[in-house]
Amino acid sequence: MPATSVRELSLDLDAFEGPFDLLLTLLLKEELEPRDVDVAAIVLSFVELMAERDELDLEVCGEFLVLISALLELKARALFPEEAAELGELEPEEAAEELARRLAEYRRMKEAATWLVERLSGEGDRFFRLGPAPLAPHPQRTLALQDPGALAGALRALAVSPPTVSLSHMALRFPPVSQFLERFRALLSRRRRFDFDAEVGMLSRVEQAVALLALLELCKSGEIALSQASPFAPIRVSKVDDERIREWTARSA
Amino acid sequence: MDSPLRLIAATPVDRLARTVEALLVVASAPLSLDELADAVEDHPERIETALGLLRERYSEARSGIVLEHVAGGFAFRASREAADACARLFERPVERGLSQAALETLAIVAYLGPCSRPEVARIRGVAADSAVASLVERGLIAEAGRESGPGGAVRYRTTPLFERVFGLESLGSLPRLDDLGDSADEIRDRLLEVAEARAS
Numbered sequence: 001m002p003a004t005s006v007r008e009l010s011l012d013l014d015a016f017e018g019p020f021d022l023l024l025t026l027l028l029k030e031e032l033e034p035r036d037v038d039v040a041a042i043v044l045s046f047v048e049l050m051a052e053r054d055e056l057d058l059e060v061c062g063e064f065l066v067l068i069s070a071l072l073e074l075k076a077r078a079l080f081p082e083e084a085a086e087l088g089e090l091e092p093e094e095a096a097e098e099l100a101r102r103l104a105e106y107r108r109m110k111e112a113a114t115w116l117v118e119r120l121s122g123e124g125d126r127f128f129r130l131g132p133a134p135l136a137p138h139p140q141r142t143l144a145l146q147d148p149g150a151l152a153g154a155l156r157a158l159a160v161s162p163p164t165v166s167l168s169h170m171a172l173r174f175p176p177v178s179q180f181l182e183r184f185r186a187l188l189s190r191r192r193r194f195d196f197d198a199e200v201g202m203l204s205r206v207e208q209a210v211a212l213l214a215l216l217e218l219c220k221s222g223e224i225a226l227s228q229a230s231p232f233a234p235i236r237v238s239k240v241d242d243e244r245i246r247e248w249t250a251r252s253a
Numbered sequence: 254m255d256s257p258l259r260l261i262a263a264t265p266v267d268r269l270a271r272t273v274e275a276l277l278v279v280a281s282a283p284l285s286l287d288e289l290a291d292a293v294e295d296h297p298e299r300i301e302t303a304l305g306l307l308r309e310r311y312s313e314a315r316s317g318i319v320l321e322h323v324a325g326g327f328a329f330r331a332s333r334e335a336a337d338a339c340a341r342l343f344e345r346p347v348e349r350g351l352s353q354a355a356l357e358t359l360a361i362v363a364y365l366g367p368c369s370r371p372e373v374a375r376i377r378g379v380a381a382d383s384a385v386a387s388l389v390e391r392g393l394i395a396e397a398g399r400e401s402g403p404g405g406a407v408r409y410r411t412t413p414l415f416e417r418v419f420g421l422e423s424l425g426s427l428p429r430l431d432d433l434g435d436s437a438d439e440i441r442d443r444l445l446e447v448a449e450a451r452a453s
Contacts, residue, residue: 111362125336
């Protein structure tokens, strides 16, 4: 066997299938987990290969030993990354103590597994129902038994059309302008002048607006004269005759 | 004329026992005392009394159905004398073909759980991935959170099914770890003996 053929050793493992060389490459590139590699199976494959050959090539065996040792170290480091360093720092006596402790721990677990096996064989004649838990959530309170007639009556009551909504309170009512024309004329027949704001102050805004229209109408027809000391000041309404007399008096004076 | 079959006389506790009996027939997993008490809306003490009646009635050699206290609750199972007939008709897929690796992993999780795969691997010395996956698939162990810290490994614990399959009332029914295997001192002495023999 040539020396290079060790790396070309064909492997058929659970985690890998191909030449040993490729396996090493994948491990070094960290594309394969060392813990997934069955080292014992690799050794077996190599031993089988060697058994097929008549002569023992020590060089090949030596190379295989080096490679497989490196692989074992990789796997050990992957399995116990921190503990390897911890153990390395221990004194021989302490390391032996630690090793003994770990062996004892594993031995106990192995014994526990044996106990489970015995238990299982002793309980092998126990058959029981298996399945998803059928437990229901907390029971929900259901409605009492209902009379279908009563239910229909309730639905019928709900099905009646609702009464038409009245919007009458929203309508604007405009009193006729003539109403205010008459009112102002009557007022001017009793008094020669009056204060518009005081006269319509108690009325609604719509009525005040119509009253103003009536006022403008009277002014337009020349029946009254309007005066205002300043914008937004009270509007003074005077009979035109009275106004003319005052103007005449002023001019003659 | 034959009188109607009356398995249990009709006292209040007997009526309670019949209701508990019905619940246990419907359940496919053990029901705890509290679950039974909630369902029946009665005191746990009275449920216990009713269970006592049922246990007497459903016991080995008296009935084909046996009431057992298992996995923290109460459940019916087939009597052992009917096991052969049951085995001819029913499989036991959960425990069939459990490997040594799976059993060791199961033991570690049962005693030390919740524990992670790296912890199992540390004790067994080999990767535990496939053993853990197999046990999860069988429903014998289940995820139980993660180890603290970012990217912490998933931790596992045994399930009530594990206790049921192994006929355990609870995990407390497992033998004490100290009673299993050799102690660390014994192993250390043996190691020293081997070392001295080689040196001489």
